Structure formats: C-alpha cells, structure tokens
Amino acid sequence: MQKIIQSTVLITLIISPSWAEDVITNHDANLSNSTVIQNETAPEITPQTLTAIPPVSTPPAQVVLPSLSREDNASLHLNILRDEVDSMTQVGFFGSLFSANEELQHALMQDIELFLTIYSDLPITADVMLLKGEMFAKQNQPEAAAVAWLQTMYEFPKTDAARQAKEKVYDLIKNDWDDAETMMKPIIKNVPSQDVGSRLRILINQLYPIDDQDLVASLTLLQLDFLKRFSTDPHADEVQVLLAHNMGAKSAESGIFGFKKLLALYPNSGYRPEAMLAIADLQRLRLKKYEKAEATYQKLIQEYPEHKLAQHAYKNLALIQAQDLKKYPEAVATNSKIVELYPQQKISLKALQNMAKLQEKKLDEPREAIASLRQLATMFHGYEATDALSAAISIASKRVKDDQLAYEIRQQLLRDYPNSDEAPEALFFMAEYMETQGNPEQATTLYNQLLSEYPDHNLADKVRKQQQSK
Numbered sequence: 139m140q141k142i143i144q145s146t147v148l149i150t151l152i153i154s155p156s157w158a159e160d161v162i163t164n165h166d167a168n169l170s171n172s173t174v175i176q177n178e179t180a181p182e183i184t185p186q187t188l189t190a191i192p193p194v195s196t197p198p199a200q201v202v203l204p205s206l207s208r209e210d211n212a213s214l215h216l217n218i219l220r221d222e223v224d225s226m227t228q229v230g231f232f233g234s235l236f237s238a239n240e241e242l243q244h245a246l247m248q249d250i251e252l253f254l255t256i257y258s259d260l261p262i263t264a265d266v267m268l269l270k271g272e273m274f275a276k277q278n279q280p281e282a283a284a285v286a287w288l289q290t291m292y293e294f295p296k297t298d299a300a301r302q303a304k305e306k307v308y309d310l311i312k313n314d315w316d317d318a319e320t321m322m323k324p325i326i327k328n329v330p331s332q333d334v335g336s337r338l339r340i341l342i343n344q345l346y347p348i349d350d351q352d353l354v355a356s357l358t359l360l361q362l363d364f365l366k367r368f369s370t371d372p373h374a375d376e377v378q379v380l381l382a383h384n385m386g387a388k389s390a391e392s393g394i395f396g397f398k399k400l401l402a403l404y405p406n407s408g409y410r411p412e413a414m415l416a417i418a419d420l421q422r423l424r425l426k427k428y429e430k431a432e433a434t435y436q437k438l439i440q441e442y443p444e445h446k447l448a449q450h451a452y453k454n455l456a457l458i459q460a461q462d463l464k465k466y467p468e469a470v471a472t473n474s475k476i477v478e479l480y481p482q483q484k485i486s487l488k489a490l491q492n493m494a495k496l497q498e499k500k501l502d503e504p505r506e507a508i509a510s511l512r513q514l515a516t517m518f519h520g521y522e523a524t525d526a527l528s529a530a531i532s533i534a535s536k537r538v539k540d541d542q543l544a545y546e547i548r549q550q551l552l553r554d555y556p557n558s559d560e561a562p563e564a565l566f567f568m569a570e571y572m573e574t575q576g577n578p579e580q581a582t583t584l585y586n587q588l589l590s591e592y593p594d595h596n597l598a599d600k601v602r603k604q605q606q607s608k
Contacts, residue, residue, distance in 0.1 A: 212257045216265055219253065222246055223269050226276050247273055258367070264294035268303055275306075280314045285345070285356040288325065292337045295329050321348050335368040339377055346380050358384045375400060375407040386416065390424035411447045414438040415454075422454065428462040449485055452476045456492065466500045477513075487522060490514040494529070504537045512550065524558045527551040531564075545571050562592040566601070 206214075223246065226239065250273065253266045271286035287303035287310075294300050307326055311319045325344045330337055342364065345357050361381040365374060378400045386393020397413035404410070418434035421427040435455040439448050452472060460469035473489035473496075480486050490510050498507035511530040515523040527547055534544040548564040555561060569584035585601045592598055 208257075209260065209262075212253075212260055212262050215253055215257075216262055219246065219250060219266060219269055223272055223276075226273070243273070243277060261294070261297065264290055264297040264299035267293065268299040271303065271306065275310070279352070279356075280310055281350060281352040282356040284310055284315065284322070285353070285360055288341060288345070289338070289360060291326070291329055292341045293334055295331075295337070318348055318350065318353075335364075335371045336373075338364050338368070339371065339373055342377055342380060346383075354384050354387060375404040375409055378404065379407075379409040379412060382413065383416065386420055390420045394420050411438055411442045411445045414441075415447050415451055418451070418454065422458055422462070426462075428458055432458055432463065449476070449480055449483070452479070453485055453488075456489065460492065460496060466496050470496050470501070477517075481517060487514060487518045490517070491522075491526070494526070498533060498537070504533050508533050508538070508543070508547070512547065515550065515554065519555075524551065524555050524560050527555075528560055541571055541574075556591070562588060562595040562597050565592070566597045569601075 222242070226243070226246075247270075250266055250270050254263060254270075257263050257266075267286060267290040271283045271290065274280075274283035274286055284307055287307045290297075290303040291300045291307075304326060307322070311322050315322075321344075325341070330340055332340075338360070342357065342361055345353065345360075358381060361377050361384065364371075364377050365381070368374060371377075378396070382393055382396025382400060385396040394417050397417045400407060400413045401410060407413075414434055415438055418431045418438065421434060422431035432455060435451045435458070438445075438451045439455070442448055452475060456469050456472040456476065459465040459472060470493050473493045476489040477486045477493075490513060494507040494510040494514070497503040497510060508530045511526040511533075514526040515530075527550060531544050531547045531551075534540050534547060545568055548568050551558070551564045552561055552568070565584055565588040569581045569588070572578070572581035572584060585605070588595070588601055589598050
C-alpha cells in the first residue's frame with residue numbers, strides 16, 4: 139500500500155507546480171503517521187479482498203413527466219396532422235404515381251385512420267374526418283373527398299367541421315364533379331336527425347345509385363367502416379347487400395363472397411332472395427358456371443316461391459337451361475311453370491314464345507309449338523298475338539301439312555283480331571280451302587265477307603275479278 143501511495147506522490151511532483159511541494163511534504167508526514175496506525179489496527183488488504191468490496195452505485199435521478207389526458211393527446215395528435223396536411227401541396231396529374239411525397243401521404247392517411255379508430259367517440263374526430271377529405275382532394279380524388287366530407291356532415295352534423303365540409307362538397311361538385319350535381323344536392327341539403335348509425339346508413343343508400351366507378355371504391359370503404367362500427371344495427375344487412383353489389387361490380391368472386399356472407403350472418407334478412415339471385419347471375423353471366431347457377435336459381439324458387447324475385451329466377455333458369463345447358467325439356471317445363479304462375483305478366487308472353495321455338499326447333503314437336511302459339515294469342519293481344527297465329531298457321535301448313543288445322547287457326551285470328559292486317563288474308567285462304575273441300579257455298583260466303591269488310595284490300599280486287607270471269 140505504501141508503494142502505491144509513493145508512486146502517486148511521485149507523479150504528483152512531476153505534474154504539479156512548485157508551490158505544491160510544501161503541501162506534499164506535509165502530506166508525507168501525515169501519511170507516515172496514518173500508515174503506522176493502519177498497520178496496527180486494520181487487516182491486511184490483498185488483491186482478493188479488493189475485488190470482494192462491492193462498488194458503490196448512485197441511483198439515477200427520477201424524471202417526472204407531465205400527465206396528459208386522453209383529450210389532450212387527441213388535440214396534440216390533431217395539431218400534428220393538421221400541420222402536415224396543410225403543408226401538403228396539390229399533386230399534379232400524375233401525382234398519385236410519381237409524387238415526391240407519396241410515402242408521406244400514405245403515412246398521413248394511415249395515421250388519420252388510426253386517429254379515427256382511437257378517438258371515434260370524441261367531438262374532435264370531426265376535424266380529422268374533414269382533414270381526410272382534404273387529403274383526398276390534394277391527391278386529385280374528388281369522389282373520395284366527397285365521401286369523406288359527406289361522412290363528416292352525416293356523422294357530426296352540428297359541428298363547425300360539418301359546416302366546412304358542406305361548403306367543400308358544394309365547391310367540389312361545382313368545379314370538378316358537375317355531372318353528379320343533380321343527385322348530390324339533395325344528399326347535401328337533407329341530413330336526417332336520427333342516430334349516427336341510421337344517418338350513415340341513409341347516406342350509403344343515397345350514394346349507392348350514383349353511377350361513378352371512382353365513387354364505388356370510396357363507398358365500399360364507407361360500407362366496411364359502417365359494418366365494423368355498427369355490426370349490431372338492425373339494418374346492417376341492408377349495408378351488407380349493397381357492399382356485396384359493389385364488390386360484385388369489380389370482381390364476380392368477391393361479389394359472391396359478399397352475398398354468401400349475408401346469407402350466413404343474417405338468416406332472417408329480407409335481402410336473402412336478392413343475394414341468391416345475384417349469386418346465380420354472377421355464376422351464369424360472369425363465371426360461366428352454369429350448373430351452379432341453375433342450382434342457385436332453383437334454391438331461390440324453392441325457398442321463396444312467393445317472392446317477387448322468384449319470377450326473375452324462373453326466367454333466368456329457363457334461359458340457362460335452353461341456351462347454356464341445352465336441357466330443352468327442362469326449359470320447356472320451366473317456361474310452362476312461368477305461364478302458370480304469372481299468366482297476366484309480360485314474362486309469360488316471352489315464355490310462350492320461347493316454348494314454341496324450343497318445341498318446333500329443338501324437340502321436333504310442331505303440334506305442341508302450335509298449341510303454345512295459340513295459347514299466347516288467347517292470353518295476350520296486340521301484334522305479338524297476330525304474329526303468333528301467323529307463325530302457327532305457317533307451321534300447320536308447311537311443317538305438319540294439316541290444312542284443316544291451319545283453317546281453324548285462321549278462324550281464331552279472324553274471330554279475335556278482325557281489324558288486324560292479317561284478317562283479309564285469313565278470309566281469302568279460308569275461302570280457297572272451302573273450295574278445295576267441295577263446299578262452294580261456304581267459299582262464296584267467305585269471299586263476300588272479304589268484299590264487304592275489306593273492300594279496299596288488294597285481295598278484294600282479286601275476288602271481284604274472279605267473280606267477273608265466271
């Protein structure tokens with residue numbers, strides 16, 4: 139220990155000024171006395187005992203942070219977002235692809251969504267929703283901006299943010315979206331005074347009919363947001379079916395998934411027939427999965443036979459059986475069911491026409507085709523009826539070669555449609571048929587009827603010449 143101390147003193151002498159010599163001399167004397175005392179009373183210190191002595195540690199000073207309320211945090215968060223959004227410049231035509239601050243835009247939009255999730259219950263959220271619309275506007279996405287601002291108005295109707303949003307939507311449709319002005323103005327003016335879920339659902343329903351592909355994407359996000367926040371709303375199935383339609387417009391598979399989700403999650407929904415019909419139509423028209431579509435139409439008919447959409451299912455089922463699956467007997471049966479269930483509606487007229495065509499062309503059943511055409515002329519009136527009877531006459535004369543049947547069909551035409559263009563011709567051929575059958579008296583009667591009822595017709599002139607030549 140003395141060697142260590144002496145070394146220390148020597149180093150001190152080398153690096154200390156001259157005035158320090160006296161201090162060192164006194165220090166040596168004191169050290170000598172101290173060493174004697176230590177040698178007498180203290181135990182010997184070795185390297186082993188030195189390492190056993192624990193180090194003396196000083197606890198760090200405790201930093202007291204200021205305590206902020208949730209509202210304070212939200213306010214600070216809003217200020218950061220507002221500063222960044224205000225500093226953003228309007229991007230150019232290709233801004234969404236090549237903007238230098240594209241990453242910042244993406245980060246800001248993510249942070250806005252984070253804020254809306256965390257502080258959705260605070261009134262300050264209205265200002266962030268307003269900022270969301272401004273972000274979309276600066277990115278040249280007017281439809282998305284409009285949806286965000288309308289959501290601000292409908293979700294926070296009595297706030298200053300809602301007032302600003304209303305002005306911004308008016309400016310938007312005036313400058314960049316004038317083709318939607320007619321449909322947008324009532325939406326802007328008539329914000330309902332119901333609960334927030336009902337207001338947003340009404341907004342979704344009002345925006346849905348607007349035919350704008352860019353709007354569909356933003357509306358889809360609004361629909362998803364509604365279903366996330368208001369999943370227990372009694373009308374959530376209405377939003378789900380509209381969402382599925384939007385998804386189907388972009389992707390058949392996605393649309394089918396959306397409609398199947400409605401069927402699974404809302405077993406008592408009144409939109410189930412609509413979902414089934416939409417699934418079948420997507421399977422038939424977009425995916426060409428005809429067997430699956432046929433089964434879906436049949437399921438709809440079976441489960442909801444009285445629903446108004448059942449007749450659409452019948453019509454499409456008949457089409458897919460005739461055109462795509464080549465199931466001609468099944469198609470005839472489906473059309474026949476349509477006529478049975480909807481006898482007074484236009485769908486039955488088309489069903490009878492399709493039946494006759496299938497019976498004549500595909501099933502080689504000309505007499506059945508004639509029966510279908512005559513039934514059409516009995517159930518419906520107008521040019522479709524006279525066209526049907528003319529077609530029936532042609533099939534009877536040329537295909538079946540049954541002149542008596544053709545005569546009977548002409549009688550039907552003359553009886554039911556005496557003012558039609560086909561009536562004079564029907565009379566003339568009926569008279570000729572009576573002549574071939576050895577009944578000149580009946581032939582004469584029919585000729586005279588032609589002259590009396592249609593004196594200006596060219597066939598009447600022909601009859602007069604025939605009579606004069608006799």
